[in-house]
Amino acid sequence: MKAVVVENYDSIDGISIREMDLPGVSAGEVRVRIGAAAVGFVDGLKVQGLYQTKDPLPFVPGTEFAGVVDAVAGDVSAFKPGMPVIGMTRSGGLAEYISVPSAALKNLPAQVPFEAGASFQANYLTGLYALGERAYLREGETLLVLGAAGGVGIAAVQLGKLLGAKVIAAASTPDKRDFTTRFGADETIDYTKADWRDTLKTLTGGHGPDVIFDPVGGEVALQAFRSIAWRGRHLVVGFAAGEIPKLPLNLALLKGASLVGVFWGDFARRQPKEFAHSIRQLGQWYAEGKLKPHVSQTLPLEKAVEALKLMAARQVKGKLVLTVG
Numbered sequence: 001m002k003a004v005v006v007e008n009y010d011s012i013d014g015i016s017i018r019e020m021d022l023p024g025v026s027a028g029e030v031r032v033r034i035g036a037a038a039v040g041f042v043d044g045l046k047v048q049g050l051y052q053t054k055d056p057l058p059f060v061p062g063t064e065f066a067g068v069v070d071a072v073a074g075d076v077s078a079f080k081p082g083m084p085v086i087g088m089t090r091s092g093g094l095a096e097y098i099s100v101p102s103a104a105l106k107n108l109p110a111q112v113p114f115e116a117g118a119s120f121q122a123n124y125l126t127g128l129y130a131l132g133e134r135a136y137l138r139e140g141e142t143l144l145v146l147g148a149a150g151g152v153g154i155a156a157v158q159l160g161k162l163l164g165a166k167v168i169a170a171a172s173t174p175d176k177r178d179f180t181t182r183f184g185a186d187e188t189i190d191y192t193k194a195d196w197r198d199t200l201k202t203l204t205g206g207h208g209p210d211v212i213f214d215p216v217g218g219e220v221a222l223q224a225f226r227s228i229a230w231r232g233r234h235l236v237v238g239f240a241a242g243e244i245p246k247l248p249l250n251l252a253l254l255k256g257a258s259l260v261g262v263f264w265g266d267f268a269r270r271q272p273k274e275f276a277h278s279i280r281q282l283g284q285w286y287a288e289g290k291l292k293p294h295v296s297q298t299l300p301l302e303k304a305v306e307a308l309k310l311m312a313a314r315q316v317k318g319k320l321v322l323t324v325g
């Protein structure tokens with residue numbers, strides 16, 4: 001099979017597409033013939049050795065995929081060859097085949113394309129967990145989404161609207177801001193402008209945002225927290241800007257505000273029942289047509305290096321997906 005292989009951590013250009021042996025199927029495992037695999041910001045960090053955990057070299061990157069069951073271990077009864085599935089893994093998703101424990105897979109409804117299935121889980125589960133379980137976002141509240149045209153950002157925009165909030169989307173270019181409007185944002189802000197906090201104040205009638213969804217970090221996060229409403233909740237989701245901000249804690253005191261961490265991977269491990277409920281809720285919204293995961297660009301697996309470079313250069317809106325086979 002073909003696979004994307006990281007041989008060293010020197011540069012994205014060091015990644016190669018190689019022929020590898022088909023993975024075997026051990027007890028409890030299912031082998032999937034992958035149809036599409038998503039590329040996220042974290043993949044860009046992982047292939048450069050910049051993520052908090054490093055995979056031993058060489059390794060196949062890729063954490064989210066969709067495809068068809070190809071082979072099943074004798075002790076697995078939940079899946080049969082030919083079933084469409086989606087899956088999450090720590091690595092190995094950017095390949096033609098992958099073997100994973102059956103618990104890593106979920107059924108993919110037949111009408112959902114692989115591209116949408118591969119890009120749904122991490123971003124939408126993070127968004128729902130953050131807004132619902134961590135911020136208790138209520139109908140009528142104002143939600144500010146930073147990095148709103150990115151993968152997890154656009155999921156938060158859509159989910160914020162579904163939960164009944166007024167959504168203000170912050171992004172760096174007119175094209176990105178238009179994109180967030182198409183996905184339901186009520187207002188947009190150019191947060192690269194020096195006076196963007198004044199605009200935010202005007203848009204919220206002086207009140208400030210009740211909830212801030214923050215996958216960006218850096219100076220923008222600090223400025224956003226300074227603008228938060230009384231009893232606001234600032235969701236710490238990620239640091240795409242590359243800098244972990246240091247917040248003066250008196251700001252939290254003055255606003256009665258909360259700084260709330262979001263780590264959906266551990267949510268899945270530590271609260272499996274609530275996690276399963278989130279998956280059912282998202283599946284239902286998808287089936288009812290209330291959620292439309294957007295794949296802004298697809299490239300063939302062979303163009304993995306180009307895809308990772310686009311992510312690193314801040315050129316991707318929504319989700320970028322590699323098609324396989």
Ligand SMILES: NC(=O)c1ccc[n+]([C@@H]2O[C@H](COP(=O)([O-])OP(=O)(O)OC[C@H]3O[C@@H](n4cnc5c(N)ncnc54)[C@H](OP(=O)(O)O)[C@@H]3O)[C@@H](O)[C@H]2O)c1
Nearest residue numbers: 041147150151152171172215237238239240241262263264
């Ligand atoms: N906590 C969790 O459970 C969880 C789950 C999923 C993702 N995350 C994290 O969330 C962050 C975003 O992930 P994503 O997949 O949504 O990434 P993405 O699609 O690349 O979006 C990130 C956004 O951040 C903005 N940004 C600002 N400064 C940037 C910079 N220097 N480089 C790149 N982007 C920059 C960009 O928007 P503008 O150009 O408009 O500024 C971009 O659209 C990552 O740190 C990821 O690790 C966390």
